[in-house]
Amino acid sequence: MAKASYKVPASLNRSFLDYEITLSKGGWAVRPSPIKQLLFFGGGVLALLWLTTSTFIASASAVFIALFVIWGLAVIIYFGGMTKTKELRAMNVPALLAYVPTRARYVSTRRSSNPSDFSSLVGIDGIDKDGRIHFSDGGKGQIYLVVGSASYLLFNEDRIGILDRVDAFWRKVDTNCEWAVITTKEPQRIYHQVATLERRNQALEVRDPDLIELQNEQYDILTQHVGGKFTSIHQYLLLKGKSAEALRRGHMMLQAEVEGSALMIKDATVLDRDEAEPMLRVFYQGIDDELLSLKASLS
Incomplete structure (x- = not known):
């Protein structure tokens, strides 16, 4: 209860x-x-x-x-x-x-500032192909695209069940692994749609001009409108362990929670390097530069 x-x-x-x-x-x-x-x-x-x-x-x-x-x-x-x-x-x-010294209370993040202080807090040395993040402080991280079950339309029984499940989950979390939920508002992901459109283009046996024009129109709609102008809310879960073993235990706990019940987390997808970098650019590069980079990569 x-x-x-x-x-x-x-x-x-x-x-x-x-x-x-x-x-x-x-x-x-x-x-x-x-x-x-x-x-x-x-x-x-x-x-x-x-x-x-x-x-x-x-x-x-x-x-x-x-x-x-x-x-x-x-x-x-x-x-x-x-x-x-x-x-x-x-x-x-x-x-x-x-924290009495002024320098200890502020971290300058201007483009012209020395990035050493900021990098010591959230710096990333590199990202593996499978999405494993290597932080500057020695920690290891992994990003997941998560989908929850919260809604304004929940019945009281469902709300109580979610609260009980969340309360029981946080009681058993390992303190050697940090769990950070990140909510962003960014352009919709269209990588799979663009890839499907490209496969359809490669499979065309008859290169009819009308069909080519129709595909180009669909490509422009995806890249210039759906993937550029329309934004949606995305939620990510960042697991940051003090070591690779701590991250592995956190991953096993998350996997067990997803497989055991859909009350807290309905679905969790591991992001590889190509998917994690665009999300991190929102924080490290800025939303405006991120939109420009996304358009450039799709054009």
Whole structure:
């Protein structure tokens, strides 16, 4: 049965510091606190006490010491607070300091900019003939053209079944493989139609001018209108594993899901290099240049 609401499950990588202790005061139970939070509060209070009694702050005026104690307690309470993922706010300080420099927060993607920073994030070293992607960070990827089952016309039973299936699927996904769903609006794929038209042209035994003109007209309609002006929504699934073995496990899991049920993914088609490159050009080259390249390749 699909749930009305969802929550972040407890991490399997927990230590004894993550266990919660319920403190009571005067018969009233206080909200459970993890051991690491209690240790942080205790260590923070001891550090504050040492600063106010054994450093130069001890020789300051009483007003200054009082203000310093209030400020210190506020800092301890704030950074000792818990996030929604049950982590101390103090754990985010190193990441915050890493993003303080302006250069660390922005990646320039202008044509005249140095592409090293952008390439280190999403760079691709090459694509094999079968569509295997080799990323600059050492990861391996594969792109699939997927078709789902979602629709505004679903019955409640079908909607509940899809939610249950999706919920059960994401519970067993291997964390060593990333699953990225990409939705694009691009020209319709006409490669198979053009190939069929070319095979028909090669099979003509009588080269009648009227038949040749009819085929040329169909070719112009496919390349200039259907494959150029008319766009449709396409959904892709990018699997990126930290290694070839992680990608293989992700592929096996996807294949098992497609073969086991059509609720989550109705169909998944592996894209080879000739099919994956046009999709990636939307992100790496731009939609305008992609349309020009598509028209040039079909003309």
